[in-house]
Amino acid sequence: MARRNGKGEERMPNGSSDLLNAFRHGSPEAFEAAFETLFHQHQRAVYGWILRIVRNPATAEDLTVETFWRIYRARDSFQPSRGFEGWARRIATRAALDWLRSARPETELPAEIPAPATADSAVSAEIRRKIALAFQRLAPKLRIAATLAVIEELPQKDVAEALGISVAAVKLRVFRALRLLRRDLQQQGITS
Secondary structure: OOEEOOOOOEEOOOOHHHHHHHHHHOOHHHHHHHHHHHHHHHHHHHHHHHHHHHOOHHHHHHHHHHHHHHHHHOHHHOOHHHOOHHHHHHHHHHHHHHHHHHOOHHHHOOOOOOOOOOOOOOOOHHHHHHHHHHHHHOOHHHHHHHHHHHHOOOOHHHHHHHHOOOHHHHHHHHHHHHHHHHHHHHHOOOOO
């Protein structure tokens, strides 16, 4: 577990399994040191993951802090043998989903979806705005699945792990989201 440095202070072991065990089972000092190390190691990845979901940098920063607060409080449910990254990603996804459920519609997504660098000139700002509005009207669980699987092009297995559902459930949510988006866009006068 934790080792003493030359000053008699506890320091974290180098091995990742030792780090994870100290996070879960360590003394209060070892736990604090392990948590700090895990925070520094995974902060960027958690922020990036949340940003993919909420599409707002300031909100992603706030939710990253919330995620690590949830991780801190949930250490008793952590299983070192299963690894930290997937567990942290599931907690981050739940934090983002909670935010999406409670957020006011005008803060959920930018008013426009930014055009890709190689944007087709036929895709106007108005169409991007209508797509963003259609996304806002989706139920949060469908929106997250569609955002991660379709917009971010993540493998469905990764999306399933992050959402804590099966790959089949991801496929179903994406199918439903795309069907609802298509219907919404048709009602707005946009056809494929």
